Amino acid sequence: MATVDVIKCCLDSIRQISENIKDAIVYLDAGSSESFQFVGAFPLFLELGARAVCSLENMSALDKAVDWSTDSDSARKIVVITSRLLIDAHRYILRCLSTLQNVRHCAIYTSISEVAHSTYPNSPLGPDAFHEYESLLNQDYEELLKKHETDHSLSGNVSLKESTNSEDEGWSELTSIEDNITGHENEDAVSSARPHQEDDLGQKLMLSVHHFPLILCPFSRKVFVLPSEGSVAEASLSAEHENSVSSGLPPLSTGRLADTEDVSPGATLTAQFLYHLALKMDLKLEIFSLGDLSKTVGKLLTDMSSLYDVGRRKRSAGLLIIDRTLDLLTPCSHGDSLVDRIFSSLPRRQRVTSLNQTRVSQSQLKNDPLKLERAPLSVQIPLEKFIIEGNAKSNSQLLKTLEAFLVGWNTVDSDVQTVELMKLSKKLSDESCFQYNEGELLHGSFVSTDNFHGAPYLEAMLDRRTKDGAMLIKKWLQESLRRENISLDVKIRPGFPSNSELQSLVKALAKRQSSFLKNKGIIQLAASALHALDQLHSASWDAFNSAEKILHVNAADTSQSLAAQISDLINKTALVASQVQKKNQGLFTLQDALLLAIIGYILAGENFPTSGSGSPFSWQEERFMKDAIVDAILENPAVTKLKFLHGLENLQKIKSDEEKEDPSVKLDDVEFDDDDDQWGNWGDEDAEKDTDKEEVFGDMQLKLELRDRVDNLFKFFYKLSSMKRNLALESRRNDDPSSSKGLLYKLLTSILDKNDIPGMEYHSSTVGRLFKSGFGRFGLGQAKPSLVEQNVILVFVIGGINGVEVREVQQALTESSRPDIELILGGTTFLTPNDMLELLLGQYSHI
Secondary structure, three states, rough: OOOOOOOHHHHHHHOHHHHOOOOOEEEEOOOHHHHHHHOOOOHHHHHOOOOEEOOOOOOOOHHHHHHOOOOOOOEEEEEEEOOOOOOHHHHHHHHHHHHOOOOOOOEEEOOOHHHEEEEEOOOOOOOOOOHHHHHHHHHHHHHHHHHHHHHHHHHHOOHHHHHOOOOOOOOOOOOOOHHHHHHHHHHHHHHHHHHHHHHHOOOOOOEEEEOOOOOOEEEOOOEEEHHHHHHHHEEOOOOOOOOOOEEEOOOOOOOOOOHHHHHHHHHHHHHHHHHHHHOOOOEEEEEEEHHHHHHHHHHHHHHOOOOHHHHOOOEEEEEEEEHHHHHHHHHHHOOOHHHHHHHHHOOOOOOOOOOOOOOOOOOHHHHOOEOOOOOOOOOOOHHHHHHOOOHHHHHHHHHHHHHHHHHHHOOOHHHHHHHHHHHHHHHOOOOHHHHHHHHHHHHOOOOOOOOOOOOHHHHHHHHOOOHHHHHHHHHHHHOOOHHOOOOOOOOOOOOOHHHHHHHHHHHHHOOOHHHHHOHHHHHHHHHHHHHHHHHHHHHHHHHHHHHHOOOHHOOOOOOOHHHHHHHHHHHEEEEOOOOOHHHHOOOOOOHHHHHHHHHHHHHHHHHHOOOOOOOOOHHHHHHHHHHHHHHHHHHHHHHOOOHHHHHOOOOOHHHHHHHHHHHHHHHHHHHOOOOHHHHHHHHHHHHHHHHHHHHHHHHHHHHHHHHHHHHHHHHHHHHOOOOOHHHHHHOOOOOOOOOHHHHOHHHHHHHHHHOOOOEEEOOHHHHHHHHHOOHHHHOOOOOOOOOHHOOEEEEEEEEEEHHHHHHHHHHHHHHHOOOOOOEEEOOOOOOOOOHHHHHHHHOOOOO
């Protein structure tokens, strides 16, 4: 039987729509672009006959000029693929149609199902959502055409682009060059619009809307997360209430199932995604859940199943849905994973759309569900140091080519464009400026299908620790150099490679253009590892890792030692005056110390359980920690961007006032003026004293407010310490007590050992419920299935996963008696410790 391969399923889904892709301009939104980048699908689009693949949010009238097809006819067919709700993508789709104008066929593919569109809060679409949207889009498009014709009859210089600008809420402005080019193209398009319509005998725009569920980001054939700018990942997972910790995380589990009316948008969209993912992979799911939100999703999935789905001949598989809040410690920690280090250190691309910049009314803001801005998954791997250095001759040749192109362009264009393009030419002629701009553009990204002799690079990294991963990269680089017959002047020592050794290997392999293109996958992976293992980033990660180990050791001792360690870490942050000093000295900032405090409280909740929702520490131990945080905040007022400090921006004033009151400065600054001046100011002394008293009173009030905020922060810590992470699960191997395994490892170990899992619920299918309620009376009851009996297990973590968990899941499977099981791991997003800090203490926190 064929193995389950997420990447293959995604590519096959694209091939299934090849008829619409052929001879079309394909527009991808930010989420689908991120997904297809990981899949490596861009060459497939061109192979299937696409004229061009363009960005939906940044579309331009020039897109039709970039044509890979040999057909000289202008493109009259477009395909839009979006990971968003249709109502969110509508303005971009409408802009695309109105700008290109001569489009006659438009196929729209969305990853959100028709049912999800109709059930989404405040959605204008009903049960027949796709057909309703076709009518709405057609209606809006015709209104724009009519408006343009009216404007054109009044003024021949008004372009359709200008008429749509007034309605494009939140759209980015185009550059001056593009505006000018677009204006000329639209003038030509205006004159040709009517002949096209006459030739088509009044033919309307042919619209079709389809469901395309497999828009996801696979890290390997069996590990995936959802695109960061897709509607499923952006949807809120919990509303603010007593058991919630963040909009981007499930609520803490209490054992009570949420009411149908209280189901979060994220739960509904996640259930729809998992249901259609199973359909596409031809799997019949036996559904298990662990955690309150997961049970809600499991119930929604079960309700979606039907007799038709059960009766079809499908491959049986187990689905285990888990709440991220059952284990917050693992994603908060800096574990031994090269992939986690890479994603934490590399810069990410900027979000294409900002949810906060869209101009909407206040009533809409109050009624619409909250949407999160997740960190993009697309990293920017720095490659300029391996390409630009030593290539001055190539750079000058490239400059000459660009200059020749610009001169040819200028002869046909207007004076305005000539000025702009000559400015660009002058800018590029500056060698240093050119290298800087090129450095910004020369960055790589991960593609899951890149492989070394059939071994995918990213998949191999996920299963390895930091040192093992670095040694494997070194081995691949050496073998690639041998295959390219490239000799190396530097002697490479056996064992763990140093940064200088890796850098010399990469530079040698990237020296020739042919070698660089052939081995771009391993070069990009090595460059990302070099960036993560650089002293600037590795020192911070290692310091976190050491501090977390100390917290684990103290948590196994007494609450006094753990509280003292947390207080010590916070006190040290008061010495850090800026981020620059932190980088140079290896010290923690206050944000870092707060993340470690969260880890400490979670450990305290596990090791020193308390009755109720109180603190695991004594009043005196906690007072020391609170005082340390207050002092650290006063020393570092820049941390007011944290949510629990919003509204306390005047803390900087307190710090500056305290510096002014330094007695060592007072005497030096005293100046004795003439007697006349002294007597002249005698009447103002009382007024100055009153002003000083008011300032002192205001500062004191601000400090009291700060203490109240810190008290609320610790109440939030109590909530985190009260969650039950271990669930009474025991690891199979207890040889190394200092090693702390995550929940997924312990859970899978217990499942594969056929142990009962407390709190795990099985969701019966339609037929199963029928047997249980009806035929069970006659002894024909259906036995409850077990996850370990399945040959395929899909584990999905609502809230996200990290690299350590991927490795531990594979380790649990390898150590079990069923290593033949095909295990697929998925999550809402890929989490780093910084992401967790933002979720727990940032703008989406429920402090």
